[in-house]
Amino acid sequence: MDVRTACLGALSRGDATGYEIKKLFEEGPFGHFFSAGYGSIYPALARLCEEGLATVATIEEPGRPVRKSYSITPAGRAAFEKMLLEQPADDRLKSEWIFVAYFADSMPPDLLERRLRERVDWYRERLEAMEGCNQETLRDGERFVLDLGVAVYRAAARYIEEQGPSLVAASRRRTGTPEAAE
Amino acid sequence: MDVRTACLGALSRGDATGYEIKKLFEEGPFGHFFSAGYGSIYPALARLCEEGLATVATIEEPGRPVRKSYSITPAGRAAFEKMLLEQPADDRLKSEWIFVAYFADSMPPDLLERRLRERVDWYRERLEAMEGCNQETLRDGERFVLDLGVAVYRAAARYIEEQGPSLVAASRRRTGTPEAAE
DNA sequence: ATAACCATGTAAATGGTTACATGATTAG
DNA sequence: CTAATCATGTAACCATTTACATGGTTAT
Structure with a gap:
């Protein structure tokens, strides 16, 4: 549209x-x-x-x-x-973040780790803002769409938190990079 | 990108x-x-x-x-x-489906119900195709991205299946439209 | 035979982003 | 006094979509 x-x-x-x-x-x-x-x-x-x-x-x-x-x-x-x-057209997503994640093994492990953390943080922030929306004032469709977004963001954040560390670990193993001290 | x-x-x-x-x-x-x-x-x-x-x-x-x-x-x-x-740019999603769902209360209930069903079916199809991908041949980043997609699609399909019927029911109540016989 | 798939491209049109241009008001 | 917010718009540029144009091969 x-x-x-x-x-x-x-x-x-x-x-x-x-x-x-x-x-x-x-x-x-x-x-x-x-x-x-x-x-x-x-x-x-x-x-x-x-x-x-x-x-x-x-x-x-x-x-x-x-x-x-x-x-x-x-x-x-x-x-x-x-x-x-009318029949809605297919969704069109352009995500540079997912693009770089796809090429995670061509990326320095520390940067990969940072990108994953940034992404989870971003989801968490958005989720807080979304859950703070006054649900009373929303119409059915609006609330439905908002909560769909919440469900999707939650699933994505959870997946990255759970699976991210092993992706980073594999990357470190492959490159022989020790964990960076912070 | x-x-x-x-x-x-x-x-x-x-x-x-x-x-x-x-x-x-x-x-x-x-x-x-x-x-x-x-x-x-x-x-x-x-x-x-x-x-x-x-x-x-x-x-x-x-x-x-x-x-x-x-x-x-x-x-x-x-x-x-x-x-x-480089810092990846923000995601850019354009979804006509979510757009029409946002305006669900301006839509005939039967059409709304069909759109919800079509969407869930679409997710299920994609999920089957994704789970059928040969996981062995994928690199870490590719598998990570694939499984992230699976997690997200599953969450979306589940949400629509769980919350869709009450959205349709509310729409029917509002418009006084009885359920269509199939 | 006919549809689907393999394979490459161009040109016009569409649509959107970015940068520019301007200026008032309010909060810190 | 400075930054943020309110408020509107244009013009150049950029990227992508869509339609057009072509032609061989393979499976039904």
Whole structure:
């Protein structure tokens, strides 16, 4: 799904500015399966207006930058609901971390160990943030997606914690590198 | 990581044609975190040759199409190993399936139920294929990545199987749609 | 015969990232 | 006074996808 569709989805939940949509894409459940920068959000919003799927209202309030609030139109809502009926495309994951892990035996053992630790730490941080989300305010689908993310991250963190050390040990054995003192 | 780097990584494991690299990207552990089509692989391979990171040899055998076998050069190997030392960029996942699940309450319950079933089936199929991989022939890093994928897919499939039905039930309650007879 | 697989590529179009450009307000 | 946050946008660049173009071999 492109940024345009994602913005339409965001607007289907209520009016928002480009800035707010960006934040929505970063935090909460949305952030786990999607991301976009201003360079794609603002043009996407403009295009939705051109196509009649959204409208803009400029809000000028004293002591605040001028904001542009976007609203979905009935046509936009219809288009979005039609999209939801279509067969979703396959997931597309690009993970540099997994890429380097694949080539773990071409990496210095100490670096490998650090990468594994960083990854687990990253998962733990994300998990804490996710579990801290106010579950009350979420809709069914949002909570479902959030908890799916939690289940997946937990499984990944646990796997790396359990299996990582033996990967590092094998790497040290292969290269004859003693454990680095910290 | 771009297709060029991924091709370099593939060649670091041995000579290959563009066609073979495509297959590597589709099946086995590699397929879980990366994908690329011919339209990006062939130009990437050509560029690696231009940059002196790989060389080509044209193989003509009777009763077979002409093939071009690419080999990594020492410079290519050095460049690849240097890349492995760098901080990997954040994962980038684009999942239309999760996107529609996020908006589950805007979807007809029967369709939601089908999407959940399709997803679990897809995970189960992949898991069978992954567990069927000959573990003996894999290197440490490859096996690690493969098993990480198994752990993650299992957790996801299990979560959807356990939590999906209540999501569907809530959706039916909300819309007053009775269960469809099959 | 017909589909699937082997095998290589190009060109146009799409879509997204990054860098640039600007400027006000608020919290430390 | 400085950094962070609020707020919007454009333009150049980059990478990738998709469609096109070709043609032999193998299995059903």
